[in-house]
Amino acid sequence: MKAVSLEEAVAMIPDGASIMVGGFMGVGTPERLLDEVVRQKKSDLSLICNDAATPGKGVGKLFDATLVSRLTATHIGLNPKAQQQMLANQVAVDLIPQGTFAERIRAGGCGLGGVLTPTGVGTLVAEGKRQIEVNGKPFLLETALRAQFALVHAFLADYLGNLAYALTSRNFNPVMAMAADTVIVTAEHIVPVGVIAPDHVVTPAPLVDYIIMNSNG
Amino acid sequence: MDAQEIIARRVAQELRPGNLVNLGIGIPTLVANYVSPDLKVFFQSENGLIGTGPIPEQGMEHPLLTDAGGRPISALPGACTFDSAMSFGLIRGGHVDVTVLGGLQVDASGHLANWMIPGKMVPGMGGAMDLVSGAKRVIVAMQHAAKGKSKIVKQCNLPLTSARPVSLVVTDMAVIDFADGKATLLETAPGISVGEVMAVTEAELAVPDKVPEMRL
Numbered sequence: 001m002k003a004v005s006l007e008e009a010v011a012m013i014p015d016g017a018s019i020m021v022g023g024f025m026g027v028g029t030p031e032r033l034l035d036e037v038v039r040q041k042k043s044d045l046s047l048i049c050n051d052a053a054t055p056g057k058g059v060g061k062l063f064d065a066t067l068v069s070r071l072t073a074t075h076i077g078l079n080p081k082a083q084q085q086m087l088a089n090q091v092a093v094d095l096i097p098q099g100t101f102a103e104r105i106r107a108g109g110c111g112l113g114g115v116l117t118p119t120g121v122g123t124l125v126a127e128g129k130r131q132i133e134v135n136g137k138p139f140l141l142e143t144a145l146r147a148q149f150a151l152v153h154a155f156l157a158d159y160l161g162n163l164a165y166a167l168t169s170r171n172f173n174p175v176m177a178m179a180a181d182t183v184i185v186t187a188e189h190i191v192p193v194g195v196i197a198p199d200h201v202v203t204p205a206p207l208v209d210y211i212i213m214n215s216n217g
Numbered sequence: 218m219d220a221q222e223i224i225a226r227r228v229a230q231e232l233r234p235g236n237l238v239n240l241g242i243g244i245p246t247l248v249a250n251y252v253s254p255d256l257k258v259f260f261q262s263e264n265g266l267i268g269t270g271p272i273p274e275q276g277m278e279h280p281l282l283t284d285a286g287g288r289p290i291s292a293l294p295g296a297c298t299f300d301s302a303m304s305f306g307l308i309r310g311g312h313v314d315v316t317v318l319g320g321l322q323v324d325a326s327g328h329l330a331n332w333m334i335p336g337k338m339v340p341g342m343g344g345a346m347d348l349v350s351g352a353k354r355v356i357v358a359m360q361h362a363a364k365g366k367s368k369i370v371k372q373c374n375l376p377l378t379s380a381r382p383v384s385l386v387v388t389d390m391a392v393i394d395f396a397d398g399k400a401t402l403l404e405t406a407p408g409i410s411v412g413e414v415m416a417v418t419e420a421e422l423a424v425p426d427k428v429p430e431m432r433l
Binding site for chain 1: 262263264265266279280281282283285286287292298299300301302304305306308309338339340341342343344345346347350351376377378379380381
């Protein structure tokens with residue numbers, strides 16, 4: 001793990017990069033990293049995030065600044081700007097069931113080629129996918145999902161990079177921290193090593209590449 | 218009693234002590250208002266919490282404690298939190314006893330459509346497809362008709378949420394069961410006759426000899 005400034009961290013992300021961003025309706029999202037992505041005008045992004053949040057909040061800011069060209073998400077109904085950009089074909093949107101979204105990312109982080117899920121069998125979601133029977137039950141083959149960068153928000157980070165999360169801000173952050181080539185973290189509090197007890201570490205330090213050290217939150 | 222309250226009160230009667238329950242957005246959310254704490258039902262919020270409590274008083278909101286719509290909620294003593302893979306493992310894995318969801322259409326064989334209207338409304342399915350695929354019982358809580366048109370249809374013409382049929386539909390006019398793969402009228406709302414239900418229902422309903430009124 002290396003401590004970097006916001007500016008240095010975001011400068012590593014090229015235009016056109018694929019980024020996973022933690023958060024659920026903007027809760028548990030690394031807001032300061034997204035503000036810096038907007039300030040450095042990183043464009044043509046392939047965004048992987050549960051939802052499009054709302055304008056002005058979380059990944060909603062990336063749609064406000066029209067920096068996204070491709071979105072993989074489960075729900076965008078509460079962000080009219082993301083909907084408009086989808087309908088105007090400015091953003092190619094792949095909507096997938098939330099459990100499938102979680103498992104595809106988990107598979108990506110765990111070295112699996114994909115998962116077999118009953119969710120979506122017999123619906124529009126099944127189109128173009130392989131259906132496989134196991135013990136007489138139909139499942140869809142859903143392939144693993146990875147990204148070049150994961151932007152993760154934790155509640156506590158220690159100086160080694162161990163992470164712990166708070167309440168419902170955990171959501172997709174731990175699975176995304178497993179599934180990207182480079183993992184960049186902001187934390188509400190950065191604490192000395194040992195403050196997060198071993199049993200309470202959710203994301204182990206070796207998974208974290210960079211932590212934003214210059215301020216909290 | 219307004220339509221939403223009739224539906225929410227009747228759905229609440231379906232919950233059993235110790236059930237793990239997931240409530241969708243809209244009318245389903247109201248169900249929690251009519252469940253006695255003595256029942257010790259666990260409510261799951263799919264963004265990562267079991268043990269959701271009432272909406273916090275003003276000034277008591279916690280920015281990192283929200284429901285699946287991003288609104289502040291509270292956590293009861295004994296609540297627990299987890300990540301989204303665990304949350305949907307609970308849902309898909311059959312650990313959720315009851316899910317209550319809204320609906321756009323339910324057809325005669327119990328198929329639910331509730332996530333998109335092609336060309337009009339494409340918000341995404343969120344967790345709905347996993348909930349209908351995996352929960353032990355799926356209850357749909359919705360108005361019987363919209364703009365005079367029956368929402369209980371012969372066959373859904375909107376995209377399905379799952380190939381798996383739902384268990385029960387509760388509307389402001391009736392309770393309809395889908396136990397044997399066919400729609401059976403179980404109860405009518407107070408003051409509504411079987412004939413009135415049949416008149417506004419597009420799907421064919423099996424009608425037993427006795428159809429009691431909901432007891433609210």
